[in-house]
Amino acid sequence: MEATDPFQFVCDQLGERVKLDRLALRGAVRLALKAAGFEARGVQPIEMAVVVSRMLPKELASCGVSDPGPLCEKLASAVSNLGAGSASDSPEAIFRRLGG
């Protein structure tokens, strides 16, 4: 499966379903990622799925989106099916490797 940027995928999907300014929407996703200890760059689909499911509803609600839970669950399911990109150069991957 071709690797797709999970951040971009979530932003695109949300943009089609939520009536929200593009910048505010991307900001909400970035805040959810930051609260979970991730950055937009390098986040893996399976990690993004957890962030979308557990952290994004709160951020969307604070932007005025009503009942974001079901939408986020659908989105989490979709993003988890994306092909994983390379994470071999992330600090986490390097420190895992250094442990042997």
Added chain:
Amino acid sequence: MQLQIGLALLVATLAYVGVGVTVGVRLVRLALRSGGFAERMLGIACLTGPGVVAPCLVVVNALPEPVWAVRTSAFVAQLGYATFCTVMVLFTWQCFRPEEAWARWLTRASIAAVLVGASLGIARALGLAEAADLKDMDHVSYRLIIVASLVGQAWTGLEAFAYYVRMRKRSRLGLADPVVMNRFLLWGLVATAAMVASGVPLGVGLLGGDTYNDVPSRLAGAAATIFGTVCLQLAFLPPRSYVAWLRARAAVA
């Protein structure tokens, strides 16, 4: 009192050399298998810092003669120190900030300062200074390298602690391996201990104190070296019981 402190420093240095070389050999072997840049840099750092610089500095400081042995040790110590500082800063740059321009410039500046200091030190070792003066750690050649290495260690520590905070956030969502998370904390502590061990004597020297006989400074150096050695061991050669304890603690949380 000086004898006891001297013994404590000797024990700390021996532990540092033993653990450092063991970790270095393991990481270099890992690098040969994986081809990874990070393990190669860190492996070389562990082999040159504890494996080359520490024993050579012991010889330079402890032996008044033969002169050729003192000069050779000082020469190798300078080469080793420069290599150690260079690969350490390269590791931090490539691991944490490989695409940031400021990190690239900080790395270049650090390496340039280290090369200038090492060149001066090598010139002294080859005859520019008396053999008895080569143990003078307050000389500008050593100070330049120590300052550059302090900057690198501070950067390394900050990056490691910052990433540890991020890993803690991930762990609340079940997205972080507790052993890897702990490794970031330990690596930050190794950098902090290295800063204390080299920074305290530098500070004492800059304030006009006697670096060799100042009791608090020597005690701080010995304690920091032992603490850093334990953290290095737990980070890269952890006993199974420690790993099991980390996993059990994470499972309960």
